[in-house]
Amino acid sequence: MIIDKKRVGRMPTVTSVDQVDTSYLQTLLGYNARRAALTIIEVFLERMAQFGLRPVDFSVMSVIQHNPGVTSRQLCAALNLLPPNLVGLIHSLEARGLISRRPHPTDGRAMGLHPTPEGSALMQQAAQTATDLEIESSSRLTDAERKTLLDLLQKIYL
Amino acid sequence: MIIDKKRVGRMPTVTSVDQVDTSYLQTLLGYNARRAALTIIEVFLERMAQFGLRPVDFSVMSVIQHNPGVTSRQLCAALNLLPPNLVGLIHSLEARGLISRRPHPTDGRAMGLHPTPEGSALMQQAAQTATDLEIESSSRLTDAERKTLLDLLQKIYL
DNA sequence: TATTGTTATACTCTATAACTATA
DNA sequence: TATAGTTATAGAGTATAACAATA
Numbered sequence: 516m517i518i519d520k521k522r523v524g525r526m527p528t529v530t531s532v533d534q535v536d537t538s539y540l541q542t543l544l545g546y547n548a549r550r551a552a553l554t555i556i557e558v559f560l561e562r563m564a565q566f567g568l569r570p571v572d573f574s575v576m577s578v579i580q581h582n583p584g585v586t587s588r589q590l591c592a593a594l595n596l597l598p599p600n601l602v603g604l605i606h607s608l609e610a611r612g613l614i615s616r617r618p619h620p621t622d623g624r625a626m627g628l629h630p631t632p633e634g635s636a637l638m639q640q641a642a643q644t645a646t647d648l649e650i651e652s653s654s655r656l657t658d659a660e661r662k663t664l665l666d667l668l669q670k671i672y673l
Numbered sequence: 674m675i676i677d678k679k680r681v682g683r684m685p686t687v688t689s690v691d692q693v694d695t696s697y698l699q700t701l702l703g704y705n706a707r708r709a710a711l712t713i714i715e716v717f718l719e720r721m722a723q724f725g726l727r728p729v730d731f732s733v734m735s736v737i738q739h740n741p742g743v744t745s746r747q748l749c750a751a752l753n754l755l756p757p758n759l760v761g762l763i764h765s766l767e768a769r770g771l772i773s774r775r776p777h778p779t780d781g782r783a784m785g786l787h788p789t790p791e792g793s794a795l796m797q798q799a800a801q802t803a804t805d806l807e808i809e810s811s812s813r814l815t816d817a818e819r820k821t822l823l824d825l826l827q828k829i830y831l
Numbered sequence: 832t833a834t835t836g837t838t839a840t841a842c843t844c845t846a847t848a849a850c851t852a853t854a
Numbered sequence: 855t856a857t858a859g860t861t862a863t864a865g866a867g868t869a870t871a872a873c874a875a876t877a
Contacts, residue, residue: 529778529785530742535751539800540735544807544819545713545728547826550753552706554830559703570703571867577698584688588835593693595708600868602837620687624835624876627687642697649702655828661702664825668705670813672712729844746858758845760860782853782858 548668555652562648566641567611571596573641575604576630579614580638584627586619613637706826713810720806724799725769729754731799733762734788737772738796742785744777771795 540546556570563573574594579585587605591598605628608614613634619625630638653661698704714728721731732752737743745763749756763786766772771792777783788796811819 528787529775531778531780531785532740532743532747535736535743535747536739537736537751539739540732541827542823543803544811544822544826545710545717545803546732547823547830548706548710548713549728551826551829552703552710553753555703555706569866570707574698574704578693578695581694581697582690585690585693586835589690589693593695595711597869598836599838599840599870617687619835620689622689622835622877626836627689629686645701645703653702653829656825660825660828663821664702665700665705667814667818667822667825668702668709669699670818671709671811672705727843744858755846756859757847757861777858780854780858782851784859 544671548671555649558648558652559645562644563641566637566644568637568641572604572608573645575601576608576613576634576638577642579628580630580635583629584617584619586622586625586627588625590628608634702829706829713807716806716810717803720802721799724795724802726795726799730762730766731803733759734766734771734792734796735800737786738788738793741787742775742777744780744783744785746783748786766792 559570559573563569568576571594575590578590578593582589585593587598587601590596591601605614605616609616612631615629615631616626617629619627653664656664717728717731721727726734729752733748736748736751740747743751745756745759748754749759763772763774767774770789773787773789774784775787777785811822814822
């Protein structure tokens, strides 16, 4: 005699799920940090499209603006980018007239990256937009919680 | 007479940067969350390679294990994935014998996803490895800080 | 010998449109 | 008419190896 295995154990073999439980994943920092980052970046992409700046473009422009004369290698180290992936990005920003490349004062191999007036003007608007969308994305956090969150995240990657 | 413009303004036009200042980017949640996530994921990729599980594979397996019978659509909604990108992933897990697909008990269009004994055994090891590497990645945080960080991140994306 | 910037290239990840079978 | 799963495909993001010019 053949026993119907589907009905032997405590749990049926064929079930349907009404509410998906993700409580285990929610205990993992990597999962939560990634989900939070993607949520903010999604809004970032929408709001920054008007400036033609994706997240990495914005980061690169920001560092150049605050560090005029910075080199590609320094950018890579500061933002954890790979040199080959920065080449096209830099060329694009230069072609748009947002940055200029000038010979490095002491290292003949390197090029110093400088913001143009147009680049600085664009970044002033873009930074304001970024700050605004960040506040909105974290509207469920108090100012103190927001500061705490920044500090704790930096303890992970810095 | 031609004035050397490089020496007229307060700041020289050609400069070099010794220490790169990223303090502005560090005020942005999106930037910090992304950097922290990538830092943890980098370790995740190294440690989980032995199980053949990338981050999304692990997330999918975890949800299937804790929600036997879950459908692809439910997975997509829970993990913020797009259906077409899940197809190959599910097929791969099935081909490896880690999950099985069975007809949904009430919806003829859907397939219920179930962990196999092999899949459950693998995930038990993988989850332990994940927990371990998370603790190491957040070694500069106290247990209380780690819990706070999880809560604050979930206030962003949940 | 090491480093900066670069080219070429491959691989992964993510996104969109359109189709089928079923609800 | 709407939804679950799928196919095909395009685009963005990320990775490695190798080269020329300079330190």
